[in-house]
Amino acid sequence: MTRHAGALLLLVTVLASSAAAQPPSTGIVRGRVIAADTDAPVRKVRVALTPEGAPATEPIYTNADGEFEFMSVAPGRYTLAALKTGYVIARFGARSQFDRTTNIAVAAGVLVEGLELRLVKSAVITGRILEESGEPIEMALVSVGRIVRGDGRLRFRGLGAVANTDDLGEYRIGGLAPGSYALAISASGGGMAPRSLQTFYPGTSLITEARTLTLRPGEVASATDFTVRPLSDSQRVRITGYVTDANGAPVPARLQVITSGDGVVASSTSVVLQLPPTGEFTLQVEAGDQTLIAQGPSGVAVTRLGPVTADVSPLRLILTKGGRVSGRILFNGAPPPPRATVRVDAWNAELEDAQASRMINPPVGAMTVKPDGTFTIEDVVGRRELRVANAPRGWVVKAITHNGRNLLNVPIDFKSGEAVSGVEVLLTDKLSELSGTVADRQQRPRTDCSVIVFAENRTFLPGRARWVRPDHTGRFVVEGLPAGEYLAIAVADVDDVEWATVAYLDRLRSSASHVTIADAEKKAIALEWNGTP
Incomplete structure (x- = not known):
């Protein structure tokens, strides 16, 4: 062996030894996908491992034994999901489509294995949408969702599963x-069918009469047909009234009438009328929730009526000078970063239907922040939350x-003409973090539960309430909570509709643990699992 060759061999050996001595900087995630009904492995399933809060990543595919393996995974928290045609998307740890997922915690040099995703065969709904005459309706929008109760009224909440009917009126x-689902359809003219009140399965315009359709795994619910009937007189109500200024004098105004569609966004309507100098108006509208917004030189008036089931007369809308909110937004004390399109909203529950309407821009109280960080919101009336x-x-x-007062998650009652200036909206990337573990009385980690953290002060609810699941090691993380006093509890099941309401959280208070979080603080706690429902 020559001297140069020996030196080269020695160099290679040293480099190899050095590389071997370096601790690994990434982890490995392994698991398998099986069919929920047979426990048989499923091949060619797309599996995605996505960093928490980040866009979806490129998936990999399971092998013939249903196995998958992600190599060189950077340390962090990830969600794991599996997708295959003919099956429901499987999200690791989620016990239903409305549940939170269980994250996968990856550390450097650690092998995470034994993960299992169970695929359930998906169900299908098919049918036809017809006019009362039996003619098919083309381009009717069919939505699948649930009917939930909130603020004392029923609303349709879509799940994002929609389809348009074809030229035969058929949809799939x-x-x-x-599970159990409600179906809603919206038919919208175009020479095919006059726009009608939204229709719920099995063919009623009243959300109170809607029925649910229960589906089993793999079931095809065919012949789920609807008939769209023209609005009858009993489905219309008359609203008569007038618009005045603050002194009671009639004034001309622009009146916008918004029909909510009971939560079916595609069925919400918006009509704008220019009223005469007398300010009088007569409306023939669909029964249900109505929002009336009047605007004129004297100011603005907002009234929500609902659900309207009988004629309303006389209705007086009093224009008052809207309030004004101005201020600036700061990112760690500096103006917004370039190309940021941050918006400040003066949110009002009564104007949610107006915000859903795409017809015109009503005074919903929203303003995109200027490049220098300043903003001004005009015509603010009633109770608002920034x-x-x-x-x-x-x-x-x-x-x-x-x-000197913190208005985060605190509603403000705006008086006529009130101006609130000098508001500072402070954003930070130095996030607080509340983390911890959930263990039973034998100190065994629990992953089959949920953790709810909520503000002790009811005024801050629902804005300061969080619902998370522990990761596969039993550790949970809640980021971005404002400084304050909180309660934390581990529970078995969570009502995904009501969980952030004051009434629901009040039932958990007596069993919850108290925790104080300072600004940008990272705090760890331990929660005991006792099977709390």
């Missing part, structure tokens, strides 16, 4: 998990201050 919606939308990823609202 697949990929549905087993909120931030479109915050850049990784940034949360730390506080909304005015005259």
Whole structure:
């Protein structure tokens, strides 16, 4: 062996030994996908391992034994999901399509294995949408969802499963998990059918008469047909009234009438009328929730009527000078970063239907922040809550201050002509973190539960309530909570509709643990699992 060759061999040996001595910087995730009904492995399933809060990543496919393996996984928290045609999307740890998932915690040099995803065969709903004459309706929108109760009224909440009818009036919606569903349709003219009140399965315009359709795994619910009937007189109500200024004098105004569609967004309507100098109006509208917004030189008036089931007369709308909110938004004390499109909203529950309407831009109280960070919202009336939308990823609202008071998650009652200036909306990327473990009385980690963290002060609810699941090691993480006093509890099941309401959380208070979180603090706690329902 020459001297040069020996030196080269020695160098290679040293480099190899050095590389072997370096601890691994990534982890490995392994598991398998099986059929829920037979426990048989499922091949060619798309499996995605996605960093928490990040866009979906490129999936891999299971082998003939249903196995998958992700190599060189950077440390962090991930969601795991499996998708195959003919099956419901399987999300690791989620016990239903409405449940939170169980995250996978990956550490450097650690092998996470034994993960299992169970695929359930998906159900299908098919049918036809017909006019009363029996003629098919083309391009009717069919939506699958649930009917839930909130604020004392029933609303349709879509699940994102929709389909349009073809020229035969036929539709097909697949990929549905087993369960009970409501169906709603919206037919919208175009020479095919006059626009009608939304129709719920099995063919009623009243949400109170809607029935659910229960599906089993793999079931095809065919012949789920609807008949769209023209609105009858009993489905219309007359609203008569007038618009005045604050002194009671009649004034001309622009009146917008918004019909909510009972939560069926495609069925919400918006009609704008220019009223005469007398301010009088007569409306023939669909029975149900109505929002009336009047605007004129004297100001603005907002009234929500609902559910309207009988004629209303006389209805007086009093224009008052709307309030004004102005201020600036700061990112760690600095103006917004370039290309940020942050919006500040003066949110009002009564205007949710107006925001859903795409007909015109009503005074819903929203303003995109200017490049220098300033904003001004005009025509603010009634009870409002300042909120931030479109915050850049990784940034949360730390506080909304005015005259030394924090208005985050606190509603404000605006008086006529009131001006609230000097508001500072503070965003931060230095997030607080409440983490912890859930263990039973034998100190065994629990992953088959949920953790709810909520503000002790009811005024801050539902804005300061969080629902998470522990990861596969039994550890949970809640990021971005504003500083304050909180209660935390581990529970077996969570009502995915009511969980953030004051009434629901009040039932958990006596069993919850108290925790104080400071600004940007990272705190760890231990929760004991006792099977709390």
